[in-house]
Each structure stands twice: as C-alpha cells, then as structure tokens.
Amino acid sequence: MDIAVIGTGYVGLVSGVCFAEVGNNVICVDHDEQKIEKLQNLISPIYEPGIEQLMEKNLNAGRLAFTADLAQAISQSELIIIAVGTPSLPNGEANLAYIEQAAMEIGKAMNSYKIIATKSTVPVGTNEHIQMIIAMNTLQSFDVVSIPEFLREGSAIDDTLHPDRIVLGIENPSLAAPLTELHRSFTDQIFVTSIRSAEMIKYASNAFLATKISFINEISNICEKVGADVTEVAKGMGQDKRIGSSFLSAGIGYGGSCFPKDTDALIQIAGNVDYEFQLLKSVVEVNKSQRYKVISKLEASLGPLSGKSVGIWGLSFKPNTDDIRYAPSIEIVETLIRAGARLKLYDPIAMEKFKERIDHPAIQWCENALEAATGSDAICLLTDWEEFKAVPLSQLIFVMEQPILIDGRNVFSKEQVQGTGLKYYSVGRPDLIGASRPKALAR
Numbered sequence: 001m002d003i004a005v006i007g008t009g010y011v012g013l014v015s016g017v018c019f020a021e022v023g024n025n026v027i028c029v030d031h032d033e034q035k036i037e038k039l040q041n042l043i044s045p046i047y048e049p050g051i052e053q054l055m056e057k058n059l060n061a062g063r064l065a066f067t068a069d070l071a072q073a074i075s076q077s078e079l080i081i082i083a084v085g086t087p088s089l090p091n092g093e094a095n096l097a098y099i100e101q102a103a104m105e106i107g108k109a110m111n112s113y114k115i116i117a118t119k120s121t122v123p124v125g126t127n128e129h130i131q132m133i134i135a136m137n138t139l140q141s142f143d144v145v146s147i148p149e150f151l152r153e154g155s156a157i158d159d160t161l162h163p164d165r166i167v168l169g170i171e172n173p174s175l176a177a178p179l180t181e182l183h184r185s186f187t188d189q190i191f192v193t194s195i196r197s198a199e200m201i202k203y204a205s206n207a208f209l210a211t212k213i214s215f216i217n218e219i220s221n222i223c224e225k226v227g228a229d230v231t232e233v234a235k236g237m238g239q240d241k242r243i244g245s246s247f248l249s250a251g252i253g254y255g256g257s258c259f260p261k262d263t264d265a266l267i268q269i270a271g272n273v274d275y276e277f278q279l280l281k282s283v284v285e286v287n288k289s290q291r292y293k294v295i296s297k298l299e300a301s302l303g304p305l306s307g308k309s310v311g312i313w314g315l316s317f318k319p320n321t322d323d324i325r326y327a328p329s330i331e332i333v334e335t336l337i338r339a340g341a342r343l344k345l346y347d348p349i350a351m352e353k354f355k356e357r358i359d360h361p362a363i364q365w366c367e368n369a370l371e372a373a374t375g376s377d378a379i380c381l382l383t384d385w386e387e388f389k390a391v392p393l394s395q396l397i398f399v400m401e402q403p404i405l406i407d408g409r410n411v412f413s414k415e416q417v418q419g420t421g422l423k424y425y426s427v428g429r430p431d432l433i434g435a436s437r438p439k440a441l442a443r
C-alpha cells in the first residue's frame with residue numbers, strides 16, 4: 001500500500017518504518033522541519049534501539065521517505081495514518097489540537113478517496129469528530145478508521161513487527177478485508193470491532209496495566225510493614241495464569257507519555273458521562289505518592305537532605321528510551337533541589353532531554369554511574385537500565401561519602417548486595433544494612 005504517516009514521534013516514526021519494512025511505500029510527514037531534515041539524513045530524533053538501521057535499509061530500498069510537505073504526502077497515498085501527539089490538558093482531558101489540525105490539513109490536501117486511520121490515542125467519539133473536520137474541508141469521499149497503537153518505547157520495533165494483536169475499529173465493513181490484509185504481515189491476531197470500542201480498548205488496556213502497577217506497589221508498601229518480600233510475593237502471584245507475571249514489578253511507579261495521561265483522560269471520559277471511575281482515581285493517587293517513597297527513604301537514612309550530595313542513576317521513565325515525559329525522576333529531582341540537596345545526575349541516554357527540562361546550579365551532570373556515586377552521601381536508582389546492573393557494587397564503598405543505595409526498581413538481589421558494605425533500601429523488600437566499614441579503613 002502507499003501510506004502517509006503524519007507525525008514522526010515515537011509512534012509515527014516506528015510505525016512508518018515498520019510498514020516500509022514489510023513492503024509498503026511509506027512517506028512520513030512532520031511539520032517540524034528540523035526533525036524532517038534529521039530524518040532525511042538518517043538521524044533519528046528519538047532514541048529507539050534499531051530504528052536508524054531500519055530507516056537506512058528502507059530508505060535505500062526506495063520504500064521510505066520523509067517530508068514536511070503534507071499535501072504532497074497525502075496526494076500520493078491511499079492510507080493516511082494520524083500519529084500526532086494527544087497530550088494532557090490541565091484538567092486531564094486529552095488535548096485534541098494536533099489531531100484537529102492534522103484532520104483539517106488532510107481534508108484540504110485530499111485529491112481522491114482516502115482511508116484515514118487514527119493511531120493516536122483519542123477519547124471515545126474523537127474519530128467521529130475527525131470525520132466531521134475532514135468532511136468540512138473536502139468534497140472527496142473517505143473513510144475514517146481507528147487503529148490504536150500498543151507499542152512500548154524501548155522495544156517499539158519488535159512490538160510493531162510482532163504485536164500481540166491489532167485492533168481495527170471500522171464502520172465500513174468493506175474495509176475489514178484490505179486492512180486485515182495490510183496488518184497480516186505483522187500478526188494473524190486481528191480483532192475487528194467498532195470505532196468506539198477500538199478507542200475504548202486502548203484506554204482500558206492502559207488503565208488496566210496502570211492498575212496492576214499501582215496494585216503491586218501498594219502490596220509492596222504493606223510488605224515493608226509486615227516483613228514480606230514483594231518480589232517473592234509477585235513471583236508466587238504471577239504463576240497463577242489468571243493473574244500473569246507481567247506488570248507486577250514493584251517500584252517508584254509508572255511514568256512516560258502514555259499511562260499518566262491516558263489514565264487521567266479515561267477518568268475525564270467517564271466523568272463526562274457522569275460516571276466516577278473511583279478505582280482508576282485511586283490508581284493515579286497511589287502512583288503519584290509512590291515516587292516520594294524514595295525521598296522518605298533518603299530522609300530516614302540520611303536525616304535532613306540540605307547540603308547532602310545525592311547521586312541519581314537513571315532519568316528516563318524506563319530503560320532503552322530517552323523519553324522523560326512524566327518520568328518519576330522529574331518530581332524526585334525537583335523535590336531534592338527544593339530540600340537543598342546537591343545532585344549528581346547520570347543517565348545513559350536521557351541526559352540531554354532532562355537538561356532541557358531541568359537545569360539548576362545544584363545539578364552536576366556525570367558521565368557514568370561511578371562518577372555519580374563518587375563523593376555522594378547516597379545513590380538513588382530511578383531507572384532500571386541494564387548498565388546499572390553491571391556496576392560493581394563492592395567498589396561503591398570506596399568512592400561514596402556514605403554507602404547508601406536506594407534502589408527504586410529492585411534491580412539488585414540480596415546476594416549481589418550482601419558483603420558489599422552497602423546500606424541497601426529497595427521497594428517492598430527487607431532493608432540490607434551491611435556492616436559498613438569506616439571510610440578510612442575502606443580506602
């Protein structure tokens with residue numbers, strides 16, 4: 001198929017490249033000309049493992065192109081995929097300004113029949129709104145379908161090429177066959193439903209996953225008080241097929257560009273039809289407070305934080321991405337700065353994006369995990385990058401001012417920590433207070 005993808009962010013770029021990879025002709029459009037220039041030079045504006053290699057392969061094969069010229073992209077394509085952002089408004093509702101703009105531009109540029117597929121996460125009823133905007137701007141015939149996206153940053157290419165399922169929200173039955181055929185290169189698990197149900201499936205899926213995370217985080221808080229180990233509890237729970245083991249890792253809560261905004265939006269969607277989604281409201285509240293556990297553990301082990309030096313390992317909301325949107329690290333760093341701490345920050349990939357968001361004289365930017373630990377009174381691990389798992393813990397006592405490690409992602413096992421002399425605090429697991437050697441002796 002000839003496909004245009006509008007928006008070259010985490011979803012649009014990966015989708016476009018993967019549709020090209022399976023043999024379609026794809027033109028990716030963005031109104032950000034700097035992004036397009038980078039892409040044309042085979043530089044990805046986002047960090048996603050494997051993306052640049054696939055871009056190069058498909059560009060060289062003549063199946064992939066990038067442009068800022070939306071009208072040209074629309075005119076040469078049969079299928080138009082909308083993958084622009086739908087960030088939160090201050091009241092939690094999805095901001096549809098980018099969607100509305102894209103719909104208007106599509107309508108104006110249409111020169112023949114087109115299928116318009118919405119991949120952006122949009123509230124129930126939005127595709128009807130899109131249909132109306134396009135109709136107001138064109139005399140051509142067209143269909144609007146909903147194809148919500150479920151990829152995860154960090155494993156987005158594999159998720160797109162091998163998804164668990166594709167959801168097709170369709171009102172015109174004649175589109176089921178060609179769109180099923182298009183997606184069969186990715187999977188046979190294709191679920192065809194109405195547009196409103198497809199829109200809801202996306203929000204319900206994210207809300208359910210967020211619920212699992214907040215649930216295990218609450219269990220972890222209870223584990224700490226009753227002396228149980230949440231990783232053992234989760235393992236024992238997850239072996240029950242009805243529960244499943246995924247999304248049962250306790251930690252400092254979820255972040256990223258999807259769960260926080262999509263849970264807020266679903267609460268609003270429910271509220272708009274006079275339904276109070278009590279359960280999801282609690283999920284959001286639990287998530288908001290969970291990140292502050294890091295601060296309370298720091299205060300409990302260090303006392304007042306003013307003047308203390310704290311090393312931070314990890315800033316992105318999860319490993320293998322540079323995305324810091326709604327990352328727990330933002331509030332943790334801001335709180336520590338307000339408390340008067342000096343910070344040594346390190347992340348393998350996300351430092352540039354974080355610096356654009358927060359730069360402060362209290363922050364020292366470090367080049368590796370060990371540098372962030374050196375001279376620190378404590379380290380807080382906020383993102384479970386593989387790199388941190390490989391840090392030789394027994395060295396920390398020699399470089400840190402005080403050997404305190406707060407592991408917000410339960411990265412290290414008891415066996416790895418024992419014998420290192422560290423005072424180790426994790427989430428929902430017993431503290432490990434090593435026999436800390438006097439620093440002079442350690443050195």
Ligand SMILES: NC(=O)c1ccc[n+]([C@@H]2O[C@H](COP(=O)([O-])OP(=O)(O)OC[C@H]3O[C@@H](n4cnc5c(N)ncnc54)[C@H](O)[C@@H]3O)[C@@H](O)[C@H]2O)c1
Binds near residue numbers: 120
């Ligand atoms: N990021 C994820 O992991 C993920 C996963 C599933 C679904 N989603 C959903 O997909 C959508 C996109 O998310 P994202 O993370 O890729 O967003 P993003 O902010 O990374 O990218 C959006 C892109 O759209 C471009 N854009 C906006 N308006 C445009 C217009 N009128 N014409 C051309 N380009 C335009 C922007 O310049 C930007 O490059 C959102 O609705 C999100 O909820 C995201």
